[in-house]
Amino acid sequence: MTPATRTFRENTRTALGDAKLAKALSGLPTGLVAQRAAAKARVPEFETLRTAARDIRDHTLANLDAYLSAFADKAEAAGVRIHWAADAAEARTVIAHIALERGARLVAKGKSMISEEIALNAYLETLGLEVFESDLGEYLVQIRNETPSHIIVPAIHLSRDDVEADFRRHHTHLPPDRDLATPEALVAEARAVLRARFLAADIGITGANFLVAETGSAIIVTNEGNGDLSAHLPKTHIVLASIDKVVPTLSDAATLLRVLARSATGQDMTAYTSLLTGPRLDTDPDGPGECHIVILDNGRSEMLRSGLGEALRCIRCGACLNHCPVYNAIGGHAYGWVYAGPIGAVLTPAFLGADQASDLPSASSFCGKCEEVCPVRIPLTGLMRTWRERSRATSGSRLQRWTLAAWSFVARRPRLYHAATRVGIAMLSAFGRSRGAFRRLPFARGWTASRDFPAPQGRTFQQLWNERERGVPR
């Protein structure tokens, strides 16, 4: 997808003016947020688990080369072909090559944010392949030619009415007068349409939540079972995973799974947790005849090297999005690329370049809710601050940068600060004191466009305090 990160400011305004989007997002506090809180409350050791999960991720990232090669050895021993891809283009080429070599025409896709990251579907389509998304939410955005607006709830921006209209428009082979009034009817229709396609697919492509070095297994968690169908029904299964997905042992994976579903949807476990280890054996009743795992770097090694490694702890639960006041106000599409919310504000500049996405890390009130809920304790505000440091020279308007520089200059000189603020505050107060607030301030339009600016009381505290100390009556 073409990034729309450079128009982030305009995107936020468009999103804020979208009443339908606001309505769709308004369910978050009573939905995913409340469900997570309830799930956490059922596990007294949840905070300890978060710490354990963080430590597993940190240990793995610190020894990433060793665990990746251990994983590759085990997976190859189980009959998997491992493909290393340095960047998006390499990953796309490898996958396209596998598909074309086998004369594939139809590809079943499990949900994979990394496939969004490398724009896989569009690439395969240019080669004449037909790709269908099998996760319901991904399917909904696919038939609308949209992109996911949330890591785990791709179609969170859509309403039931949207879905009904899209199905009527898209599923033209079905009777136009069919009843689609209930969510159940919509799900049943999607299931019937997708089931036929699963059976016809030549290739299945899925992501992986974890790659287990101990066993060479890829773990996928889903609630619809579509990952399993994508992996098992077609003759060829391709797993697309990034280098940070590796975990040392099954036991480590179990710890991470305990925090993943609870943080994401408030479930104790997802409906399906599948460990996929190699292609079908002769003794297996089903499974793919061959299995490939594409392991993608795409800038992650550089993130590790450049002090952003903590972001690679992420297990893509989406909790930081659900709890973020900014995400709750503008939704995912406004962020302009694949990853939204606080984690998106940290990842996107790394993947696209700071110059492409410098506005994202500054779009946070630093309220800290994201860090409070992150299952692997990513210091998201700290990482956003790191990006702010790196793009300081270009972030915000020139006036804002100049004002801040002037403020820092004055604040570092207490005598100048006292002299300047006395005069400035007295003047400001003289204009606004009687009304109590300003409706308009020429140098603070950003504030006064939507808020009154409270008038200062007239003199500075330090001025008044000094006078009191000297015995001048207040």
Next chain:
Amino acid sequence: MQPRVGLFVTCLVDLMRPSVGFAAARLIEQAGCTVVVPHGQTCCGQPAYNAGDRKSARELARQTILAFAGCDFVVAPSGSCAAMLRLHYPALFKGQSDAEFEAKAFAERVHELTDFLANVRGQTASDARFEGRVVHHDACAGLRELGIKSAPRRLLSSVAGVELVEAPETTACCGFGGLFSVKYPEVSTAIADRRIADLTSTAPDLVTAGDLGCLMHLAGRLRRTGNPLPCRHIAEVLAGELAEPPIAGSAGETAP
């Protein structure tokens, strides 16, 4: 001998609302301490720090640490500035052994006002009076970085006449976020509207908070939307310093 408390008044209180500073000073004195206001203080450096200007932030940190030498405690009527002094100053000097040590020693003496009054000085009584329903907004830095939640409520409950009410969303951000409020004014305001809807659902007579930034943002939005609900810094209510009009209120509206 009474502990010597340096009042880090914060630049917002210094410039915009000195009555909060006097209220804070009175409360600290009532808690059996001597208050000093070092001249060398200006801004804690958080705007620079959060805008990615570590150099300026570090210089302001050095200046502040130096200004408060000789104080047993440093108390700020702001969770946000207190968190800057307490948590981020040491982080700014990480790896610079002497400076980091000094910043840590300084940080240990820093407290947000209500935390200091309730937890360090064990204040449980108040001679102030306020008749009405009060909803307290927890500013994010104080709440999440410093864990301040019960202290302001315990203190407010000790004020005669106060009926403390809780908003349904007890930990929601108001959307201020310092420079965020002017960098993304529309988003900031949208978050404010949601927070205001939540706070006003309790039918309060007054909104309090421990941070003037959040309060100016909330009060400015309330006033713009024609909502007369007054906002005050918690120190004003605790100290009974209610002579000044509420934040963004005109001279006529002194009460409450």
